[in-house]
Structures are given as structure tokens and as C-alpha cells.
Amino acid sequence: MTRNGPWALVFHGLFVAFILAPLVVVCLVAFTPEGYLSLPTRGVSLRWFRAILGSDFIPAFYNSMIVATAAASIALLVSVPAALATARYQFAGRDALTAFFLSPLMVPHIVLGVALLKFLSEIGLSGNYFGLVFAHVVIILPFTLRLALAALVGMDRAVEWAAWSLGASQTTVFRRITLPLIVPGLAGGWLIAFIQSFDELTMTVFVASPSTMTLPVRMFNHVTDNIDPLVAAVSAALIFLTVILMFILDRFCGLDRLLAGKGAR
Amino acid sequence: MAERSPTSHSLTPYGLSAPAFIVCAVFLAAPLIMVLALSFNTFTMATGIQPGFRLDNYIEVLTDDYFHLIFARTFGMALLIALIAALIGTPEAYILHRMAPAWRSAFLLVILGPLLVSVLVRTLGWAVLLGRNGIVNSALVALGLADRPVEFMYTMTGVIVALVHVLVPFHVLAVWASLRRLDPAVEAAGLSLGASQFTVLRRIVVPQIMPGILSGSLIVFTLAASAFATPSIIGGRRLKVVAVTAYDEFLNSQNWPLGAAIVTVLLVATVVIVLAYNRAVERRYAQVFQ
Numbered sequence: 247m248t249r250n251g252p253w254a255l256v257f258h259g260l261f262v263a264f265i266l267a268p269l270v271v272v273c274l275v276a277f278t279p280e281g282y283l284s285l286p287t288r289g290v291s292l293r294w295f296r297a298i299l300g301s302d303f304i305p306a307f308y309n310s311m312i313v314a315t316a317a318a319s320i321a322l323l324v325s326v327p328a329a330l331a332t333a334r335y336q337f338a339g340r341d342a343l344t345a346f347f348l349s350p351l352m353v354p355h356i357v358l359g360v361a362l363l364k365f366l367s368e369i370g371l372s373g374n375y376f377g378l379v380f381a382h383v384v385i386i387l388p389f390t391l392r393l394a395l396a397a398l399v400g401m402d403r404a405v406e407w408a409a410w411s412l413g414a415s416q417t418t419v420f421r422r423i424t425l426p427l428i429v430p431g432l433a434g435g436w437l438i439a440f441i442q443s444f445d446e447l448t449m450t451v452f453v454a455s456p457s458t459m460t461l462p463v464r465m466f467n468h469v470t471d472n473i474d475p476l477v478a479a480v481s482a483a484l485i486f487l488t489v490i491l492m493f494i495l496d497r498f499c500g501l502d503r504l505l506a507g508k509g510a511r
Numbered sequence: 512m513a514e515r516s517p518t519s520h521s522l523t524p525y526g527l528s529a530p531a532f533i534v535c536a537v538f539l540a541a542p543l544i545m546v547l548a549l550s551f552n553t554f555t556m557a558t559g560i561q562p563g564f565r566l567d568n569y570i571e572v573l574t575d576d577y578f579h580l581i582f583a584r585t586f587g588m589a590l591l592i593a594l595i596a597a598l599i600g601t602p603e604a605y606i607l608h609r610m611a612p613a614w615r616s617a618f619l620l621v622i623l624g625p626l627l628v629s630v631l632v633r634t635l636g637w638a639v640l641l642g643r644n645g646i647v648n649s650a651l652v653a654l655g656l657a658d659r660p661v662e663f664m665y666t667m668t669g670v671i672v673a674l675v676h677v678l679v680p681f682h683v684l685a686v687w688a689s690l691r692r693l694d695p696a697v698e699a700a701g702l703s704l705g706a707s708q709f710t711v712l713r714r715i716v717v718p719q720i721m722p723g724i725l726s727g728s729l730i731v732f733t734l735a736a737s738a739f740a741t742p743s744i745i746g747g748r749r750l751k752v753v754a755v756t757a758y759d760e761f762l763n764s765q766n767w768p769l770g771a772a773i774v775t776v777l778l779v780a781t782v783v784i785v786l787a788y789n790r791a792v793e794r795r796y797a798q799v800f801q
Contacts, residue, residue, distance in 0.1 A: 249609065250606050250609050250610065254602075254606045254609075255606075257602060257603070257606065258603065258606045258607075258618075261599060261603045261622075262618065262621055262622070264599075264676065265621065265622055265625060265676065265679075265680075266621065267636070267640060268633055268635075268636020268637050268639070268640055268673075268676065269625065269628065269632070269633065269636055271636050271639050271640050271646060272632060272635055272636040272639060275639055283639055283642070283644075284644075285646070320534075323530070324530040324531040324534055325531055327526075327527035327528070327530060327531070328527060328528045328530070328531035328532075330527050331523070331524035331525070331527035331528045332524075332528075334524075335523065335524035335527075337521070337524040337525065340524070343528055343532065346532070346535055347531055347532075347535060349535070349539065350535070350539055352782075353539070353543070353778070354733070354736075354737030354754075354774075354777065354778065354781065355737070355739070356737050356739050356753075356754040356757055356758070356774060356777070357543070357546070357737070357774045357775075357777065357778050358539075358542070360546055360757060360761055360767075360770055360771060360774050361542035361543050361545065361546040361774075362538070362542050363761065364542065364545050364546050364549050364767065364771070365538075365541060365542035365545050365546075368545060380534065380537075380538045381538060383534055383538065384534060384535060384538045384539050387531065387534065387535065391531070441627050444629075445627075445628075445629040445630065445631075447629070447630065447631055447739070447740050448737075448739040448740060448754070451739075451758070451762075452758075452761065452762070462629055462631050465629075465631050465635075466631060466740065466743075466744075469631070469635060469638070469744055470743070470744070473635065473638050473639070473642075477635065478635065478639065481629075481631075481632040481635050481636075484628070484629060484632055485628055485632060488624075488627050488628045488629075489624070491627065492620070492624050492627050495627075496620060501619065501620060501623050501624065502619055502623060502684060502687060502688075
């Protein structure tokens, strides 16, 4: 394999700078001692990070944690059996069902947002966690399903056959053999689903009420009024948390494989 | 073939799929059908939403110059973004492909990692960079490239730069996936038979990764066409796109039926473009997909 030439490396450097620039700038601005957006040229201050603690970003953060944890867990719970059906059985309508479960990837979130706003207000579920959580379950289901499927297809079936031929029941095989083998894949799926749900704005902006407002929605409302160092500090904290999760995810299954589903249409 | 065991009932897979099916039917299919029905209702300030089956909203969206401008702006912008992302994302994926494995996985993390960071945070970064007193403007003035700050906020340039940043990792990812299937021996063969590096790139690499480039562009295009957060923050109300218009109809004007018609037209237009594109691509590159 040939190496990259100097021009290729210059291009690469510029590309990486382009990718990192906005993230780095947000992190730098968060440390400003001034009351307005500026680079911290006169010393570094944590005042904006302290200001987060007393702000209403904190309840929004807890809301996001609750919604993302519940949605990722429910999505995982319903997608494991569905993945088992797809990976282990041949049945009429199998491909159609899989396509249906992956279809949320194809609907723009803005469309889902208005559709769920109408739907939830119609059935009287608007403004509570239940509707919000299930709205999130739908958009992250394709991710947990794909990861569960990949884990089930990728594992060694011979172990299952061995246990079964030795007299283990179907449930025992699943509980003692299959489940432990697919847990790493499921954990990766749960985490990517959690992140997707935590970051979701476009749909949630329609569905969340003031009492269930998630962090992205709170930030969006704040940013449309004014962009100040406070929201930069919240962003910097989020970038920091994301970097930690990213390394965990990369350990589990490789980021390129995990994200492949995100843009798949 | 029920391969799991002789006792497995033929209804078992349906039972296993039932919970996911119910979730998708209730929270995806039903809402989409409802929003379609809503788009045929009518709305006036005095009476609110009136039930019925009328095409008024569609006639308004499809004949009003205001909506023509918004749809043309949205799809034109998405096209330009997909083009720019392809022009910078494809070479970057190829450069990554030729790196030593350790560097490659590190930089892959750097380039794909931002996909995990909220779009809002990335957009905010661009708002900080591109503001009147932002870093880009300070640099332009300091370098003498501009004698006064250039206005990027609330301009097409600003929205396009920020959305290319938000979406270009998807293009890199798509091209990267097709580069991984590339057999390095073919490249080596071309080189050893005396082809120049450029010829190898043009005649061997690009044709094989074309499906990746095309599917990456489609992903970027569709995501750009329905983007909400970035155009709303960087473009503001002066440069409304379809998603922001729908948001305003629903949450500011309270004209839900018109908003429903707008998103239905967006969804249908996107689906038609995707299907037409896939057909054209499959016909052109049939041999690559086999």
C-alpha cells in the first residue's frame, strides 16, 4: 500500500481542523471570565460552569437522563425478541417486518415530530413522560435492533446446538448460552440508542412539554433567545461526557460499525 | 424451516416480533396516518381547525410563491451541501484508507466522533465561530482579507458551512465502508503494470467506490433537506427552510393543517427523490451492485 503524499496530509490536516474547530471553540469560550462570548484571553474562569448548577439546565438534564434511559431500555427489550425471530426463524413476512422496524430511519424527524404532536394530543398523552419516552423508543429502535441482530448472527450457533442436544430447554439455552454471548453487542446497542435519544432535538421539540423538557430542547430555546457563555459551558460539559461515552463505545464494537446504521436510508 | 427445534411453534416468531410491532404501529404508523388526515383539514384564526377533506392546504403549498421559494431554497441548499460533502469527504475517506492502522483508527474516531455530539452543540460552535465578533471574522480582519466583519450569521454561506460540518462524517462513513471492500491487490497490479497513481485512482479506485460516494451523497442530501436545528439557529427566520416553516406553522401560527401539508409534501418529495435516485444509480451501476 502506498503512503499519503504531502498534499494529501495537508488536506487531511485542514479537514480535521474543520471538524474539530467548532467543538474546540465552544470548549474554550466556556472558560471565559467575561459576561459575554469571548475567548478566555484574560485568564481562565469556571464561573460559567458554576452558573450551570443553579440554572434550569439541571432539571432538563435529569429529564433527558430519565427519557434516554427509559427509551433505550424499552427499545432493547422489544428488539431482542424481534431480532431473535428474524435471526433464528424463517417465516412469512420476515423481510417486511424487518423493513417496518427499520423504517423510522427513513422518516425525517421533523415529520415524526409533527405526527407525534398530533397523535399524542389526540389520545391525551401529550405533556407526560409516557408519550415522550415511546416517541424516542420508535426513533432508536432501528439501532438496538441492528446491534441485536448483528450479535445474534455473529455468534457461534454450535454452542446453542450443543446445549440444546444435551437436553436444555429453549428458555434455558437463551438464558444461559445465547444471552451471555450477545450481551456486549446489546450493551453497545443500548449505549448508542441512549446517545441518540439524549441528543434528539427535532422531534422532541414538538413532543416535550415544559415539565418534561429535555436538555437539547432547553438549550434550543435558550439559543434562540441569546447565545451566551452559559450555554457554551453546558455544551462543553456535554462534549466532555460524549468523549467518555465514545471511548467506551469504541471499546465495545468500533465506532464505524455502530454508526453505519445512523445514516442508512 | 423451523431450525431452532422441532417443538418450536410456527407462531413463535410472530409472538417474538409482536412487542416491536405494536410500538411501531402505535407510535409510527398511526401518527403518520393522522398527520396525513390532518393535512386535509382547514384552519382559520376565528374557528381553529375544521375537520373535513379539502385540498386547500396542498393548493396553497404548491401554488404560493412563498412556499416555492422555501422548498427551492431547502432542496437547492441540500444539493449544494451534498456536493460539497462529496468533494471533501471522498478524498478524506481515501486518505484515511491509506493511513497506517493506528493513525487510521485514531482519526476515524476524530471524524466520526462528532456524530455522537448533539447537533445543537456543533451548531453552537459555528455560531460562536461565525458571529460578527467571532474568530473567523477576527482572523479575516487581522489577515487583511476583509476590512470589516463579514456577515455569516443569517446567511446561506453560514448555514451551508455548518451543515456540511454536521453531515460530512456520514459521507466519509459511506465511502469508507466501500473502500474497506476494495482489494489492494488490484491497485498494486495497476501500479506494477505501469499506471500512474492518478490513473489507478481514476480507473480502479473511483469506479469501485462509486456506490459508496453515491449513497453517501444521498444520505447527506436527505438529512440536509429535513435539517431543523442548524438552519433555524444559523439561518434564522430570514432564511427559512421547510423544517423551520413547519415548526412555525405548528408552534407559532397554530395552523396545524397547513404545517401537516408542508411536512407531507417534504416527505413525499424526499421519498420520490430517493427512489428516482436509487433507480438511476442502480441502472447506471448495475454491475457494481452484483
